[in-house]
Amino acid sequence: MVDINLPVLLAQRRMTISDLHRATGISRTTIISLYYERAKGVKFTTLSIICKYLKCEIGELIKFKEEEALDEYQNRELDGA
Structure with missing residues (x-):
């Protein structure tokens, strides 16, 4: 599993989603x-x-959360996925 730290990074820079969209051209949806x-x-x-x-x-x-990723993988294996 991973954590996306985008809200924190934007807050530290006093930026909004719209600011990032306008500056980069990345879609608001993304x-x-x-x-x-x-x-x-x-x-x-x-x-x-x-x-x-x-x-x-x-x-x-x-941020990569190794333990959660391992747990998720093992659960998938047990479920036959």
Whole structure:
């Protein structure tokens, strides 16, 4: 599992979703899905554009939660998925 830290990064910079959209050209739908952690996937180019604009590293934008990822994988294996 991953945590998307976009709300924190935007708040630290006193920016809104609309500000990020206008500055980067990334669709509001994509930004909103990342902001509210609804995204099932995201393009590397999108992450790159966001990180470049916010002047942050990918690790500041996305946090990997290893234990939860392992638990989810094991549950899928048990369910036969």
